[in-house]
Amino acid sequence: MVAMFNFMKKTPTNKPETPEQRAARDSAVDKVLLGYEVGTVSIATMVTGLNRDGDQLTLDLRLPQESKPEAIQQELGQLLHPHGITTIHMNVRLPAPEKGSGSSLPKKMPKTTNAMDSQSKPAANPDDNSNNDNSAEPPITKAAPTQASLAAHPRIRHIIVVASGKGGVGKSTTTVNIALALQKLGNRVGVLDADIYGPSMPTMLGVADMKPQLENEQFVPVDAHGIAMLSIGSLLDGDNTPVAWRGPKATGALMQLYNQTNWPQLDYLVIDMPPGTGDIQLTLAQRIPVTGAVIVTTPQHVALLDAQKGIEMFNKTHIPVLGVVENMALHTCSNCNHTEAIFGTGGGEKIAEQYHVPLLGQLPLASGIRAQVDKGEPSVLADDEFAPYYLSIAKNIETNINKFAKPVDDKRIF
Numbered sequence: 001m002v003a004m005f006n007f008m009k010k011t012p013t014n015k016p017e018t019p020e021q022r023a024a025r026d027s028a029v030d031k032v033l034l035g036y037e038v039g040t041v042s043i044a045t046m047v048t049g050l051n052r053d054g055d056q057l058t059l060d061l062r063l064p065q066e067s068k069p070e071a072i073q074q075e076l077g078q079l080l081h082p083h084g085i086t087t088i089h090m091n092v093r094l095p096a097p098e099k100g101s102g103s104s105l106p107k108k109m110p111k112t113t114n115a116m117d118s119q120s121k122p123a124a125n126p127d128d129n130s131n132n133d134n135s136a137e138p139p140i141t142k143a144a145p146t147q148a149s150l151a152a153h154p155r156i157r158h159i160i161v162v163a164s165g166k167g168g169v170g171k172s173t174t175t176v177n178i179a180l181a182l183q184k185l186g187n188r189v190g191v192l193d194a195d196i197y198g199p200s201m202p203t204m205l206g207v208a209d210m211k212p213q214l215e216n217e218q219f220v221p222v223d224a225h226g227i228a229m230l231s232i233g234s235l236l237d238g239d240n241t242p243v244a245w246r247g248p249k250a251t252g253a254l255m256q257l258y259n260q261t262n263w264p265q266l267d268y269l270v271i272d273m274p275p276g277t278g279d280i281q282l283t284l285a286q287r288i289p290v291t292g293a294v295i296v297t298t299p300q301h302v303a304l305l306d307a308q309k310g311i312e313m314f315n316k317t318h319i320p321v322l323g324v325v326e327n328m329a330l331h332t333c334s335n336c337n338h339t340e341a342i343f344g345t346g347g348g349e350k351i352a353e354q355y356h357v358p359l360l361g362q363l364p365l366a367s368g369i370r371a372q373v374d375k376g377e378p379s380v381l382a383d384d385e386f387a388p389y390y391l392s393i394a395k396n397i398e399t400n401i402n403k404f405a406k407p408v409d410d411k412r413i414f
């Protein structure tokens with residue numbers, strides 16, 4: 001049961017925006033939401049709907065019972081005003097108060113709150129985006145959490161994120177096989193499919209029909225060949241297509257899968273990240289205590305350039321890069337079984353050298369690898385001729401992860 005408060009009032013928009021301006025403004029709004037905390041939790045994890053129409057922002061929020069929606073609306077208004085948002089409409093859901101306890105909820109909520117209503121002076125010119133509004137109260141800013149400040153998960157020893165700068169390089173195929181290879185080496189393994197643009201773990205692990213159960217408001221991961229698996233895909237239905245998701249909403253869903261899941265005791269939780277280096281990746285890097293990242297790339301120049309961006313992002317967020325995997329780097333001739341690097345050699349090696357990160361392995365481009373994941377029985381599970389490549393990568397990961405172990409007196413968890 002939840003109580004619902006509608007603060008919404010529609011007003012017409014005026015200013016046309018170029019797509020670039022819109023993207024920049026959306027990104028700025030996302031950053032404010034990601035950095036604004038209710039209690040100790042980012043409000044981004046509470047956003048269930050978000051729409052911006054010119055200078056109007058509509059937020060659907062599921063807030064904790066003790067929160068103060070009016071204060072939140074007012075503070076967000078101040079923070080978002082410099083980014084061109086003049087009015088915030090909030091649809092707030094609060095848990096119903098317990099019987100007999102009386103409601104601590106505000107009796108009457110404003111229908112609409114102008115972002116700057118609470119200021120002693122109104123904004124000089126809302127059309128002037130360069131206006132820093134010195135008359136306004138200084139924005140409430142909080143430093144984003146860093147890896148060093150994140151508490152380790154009580155039941156997960158290592159969290160590995162698998163990332164790629166670019167889509168379609170075979171990140172998910174590599175993730176699923178690495179997870180199975182880590183398991184084959186004797187580890188307890190979980191997989192969190194966080195690829196909002198194309199969640200594919202359930203299909204690749206052959207459990208697309210199985211939905212995670214809820215137990216005491218906690219997700220119970222699906223058991224996929226002994227791997228505890230949860231996918232963002234399970235939270236998507238109907239119109240909730242992932243491509244329509246903006247940063248805060250997607251991040252909220254992912255944080256829910258991480259936090260509100262009854263993960264069993266695991267040696268490794270392998271996270272299949274969305275491709276790219278946008279806000280979602282950055283936020284996850286700031287909110288989940290990650291031991292290290294694996295970057296998947298292909299020999300193509302563009303993919304390598306994007307992989308570099310990925311490495312730089314992890315460097316900035318102080319997440320060790322465990323290494324680079326070069327996928328589709330080798331070709332095995334189906335007639336004579338001869339394997340060679342037909343796309344050129346050394347792409348992954350060069351990157352590894354340039355950024356001082358290990359090359360974990362090179363994988364062949366082979367129709368067998370694709371055929372196996374397509375039928376839900378990846379190479380490692382099928383123990384086919386490609387399984388040894390993934391096992392070798394998993395062994396390298398295990399070796400490298402120990403190198404990144406931090407001394408106990410360091411507060412970092414890795």
Ligand SMILES: Nc1ncnc2c1ncn2[C@@H]1O[C@H](COP(=O)(O)OP(=O)(O)OP(=O)(O)O)[C@@H](O)[C@H]1O
Pocket residue numbers: 164166167168169170171172173174195197198200274275327328363364365366367368369370371373374
């Ligand atoms: N080494 C390989 N040899 C042959 N096919 C491969 C190989 N690796 C991946 N593929 C195939 O390439 C396609 C894309 O792979 P995959 O979905 O793993 O990429 P991705 O990087 O996760 O993509 P996205 O980021 O768009 O989700 C799939 O059809 C997959 O079967």
